[in-house]
Amino acid sequence: MQYNSENMTFDTKPTLSDTQVLEFCKQGYIILDGVVPKEINEKVSKYLAKKIPPKPSKIPSHLTLEMLKETLDSPVEPNIILLEDWFINEVLLNSDLAGVLRSLLGKNVGLPVLVSKHSTECPQPAQPWHHDGDVVFGPEVSFLETFYYPQDTPIEMGPTDVVPGSHIGLNKFVNQADELSIATVASAGSFVLHSQSIYHRRGRSTGTGIRDMLKFNYWRTTSPTRDWIKQPEFDFATADYGGHFAGRYYAHMFYWLCGKEKDFKLIGGQGWPWNKPNQIAPSYGYNAQEGYKPDWSRLHEQCNCGINFTSHDVNSAYTK
Numbered sequence: 001m002q003y004n005s006e007n008m009t010f011d012t013k014p015t016l017s018d019t020q021v022l023e024f025c026k027q028g029y030i031i032l033d034g035v036v037p038k039e040i041n042e043k044v045s046k047y048l049a050k051k052i053p054p055k056p057s058k059i060p061s062h063l064t065l066e067m068l069k070e071t072l073d074s075p076v077e078p079n080i081i082l083l084e085d086w087f088i089n090e091v092l093l094n095s096d097l098a099g100v101l102r103s104l105l106g107k108n109v110g111l112p113v114l115v116s117k118h119s120t121e122c123p124q125p126a127q128p129w130h131h132d133g134d135v136v137f138g139p140e141v142s143f144l145e146t147f148y149y150p151q152d153t154p155i156e157m158g159p160t161d162v163v164p165g166s167h168i169g170l171n172k173f174v175n176q177a178d179e180l181s182i183a184t185v186a187s188a189g190s191f192v193l194h195s196q197s198i199y200h201r202r203g204r205s206t207g208t209g210i211r212d213m214l215k216f217n218y219w220r221t222t223s224p225t226r227d228w229i230k231q232p233e234f235d236f237a238t239a240d241y242g243g244h245f246a247g248r249y250y251a252h253m254f255y256w257l258c259g260k261e262k263d264f265k266l267i268g269g270q271g272w273p274w275n276k277p278n279q280i281a282p283s284y285g286y287n288a289q290e291g292y293k294p295d296w297s298r299l300h301e302q303c304n305c306g307i308n309f310t311s312h313d314v315n316s317a318y319t320k
Contacts, residue, residue: 015099158205
C-alpha cells in the first residue's frame with residue numbers, strides 16, 4: 001500500500017478479475033462483509049458520540065480546529081473524522097476495500113473529502129425509493145460511493161435496500177423495485193461499494209436502537225485501463241453482459257473501464273453483446289467498425305408527451 005498524505009491518494013494491487021469487474025458493471029454494487037476490526041468499529045462509534053477527543057493529523061488551510069470540531073456537532077457531516085490517522089489507516093485504507101477500489105478506479109485513488117452520517121433510531125418505516133441527488137447516468141466510473149456500517153446491521157435494523165443493476169436507470173428497475181431489491185445485511189465493519197446512481201432506500205426496521213452508517217466517495221484520478229487481474233480465458237466476444245436492453249449498458253460500462261470505449265459499437269437486434277450459450281454460431285456485430293452507442297441521457301429525459309422515459313414500457317435509446 002502506498003499512501004500519499006499530501007495528495008490524499010493511495011495505490012495498491014488490484015484484487016478483482018475480469019469476471020468480477022464485469023459483475024460489478026452488471027450489479028452496480030459489491031459488499032465486503034466484516035473487514036474492519038471490532039476495536040476500530042467501536043472506536044468509530046465512540047468518536048461519533050464525542051466520547052473520544054478529536055486529534056486531526058492536519059488542519060486544511062481554509063479551516064480551523066474549532067471549525068473542524070464543530071463538524072462533530074453536525075447531524076450529517078462529521079468531516080473531522082476523515083483527518084484522523086487511525087480512521088485513515090484502518091477504515092479508509094482498509095486493505096480489502098483498497099484492492100477493490102484500485103481495480104475499479106485505477107491507480108492513485110483519491111480519498112474522500114466529505115462524509116455523511118446517516119443515523120436512524122429504530123424502528124422506522126422504509127424510505128421511498130430514490131436515486132441520490134446530483135446523479136449522473138453514463139458508462140463512466142469516475143467515483144464510487146461507499147457505505148460503512150460500524151455495527152452489525154441485520155434486517156431488523158433496516159440496512160439499505162438496493163436494486164441490483166438499477167444504476168443504468170432502466171424503467172424496469174424503478175417499476176419493480178420492491179420485487180427486485182436486496183437488503184445489504186452486513187456484519188459490523190462492512191462496506192457496501194456502489195455506483196452512486198443505484199436505486200435504493202433505507203430499509204424498514206423492526207428492531208430497537210441506533211443504526212449508524214457513514215457514506216463517502218472515492219475518486220478516479222487516472223484514465224481507465226484494464227490493469228486489474230486479467231483472466232487468460234476471458235473472451236470479450238462471448239462474455240455474459242446481461243439480458244436484452246440492459247446488457248448493452250453494462251457492456252458499455254465494462255468497455256469504458258477497460259479503456260476501450262471508442263471501440264464500443266452496437267448493430268442492434270440479436271447482435272453482440274447479446275449471446276446465448278446454445279446459439280449455433282458467434283453473435284454478429286462484435287468488433288463492428290460502424291454502429292451505435294447507448295444513449296444514456298434519453299433514459300432520463302422527457303419525451304413530447306411530458307412523461308419521463310423511465311415511465312415507459314420500452315426505451316429505444318441509441319446515439320450514432
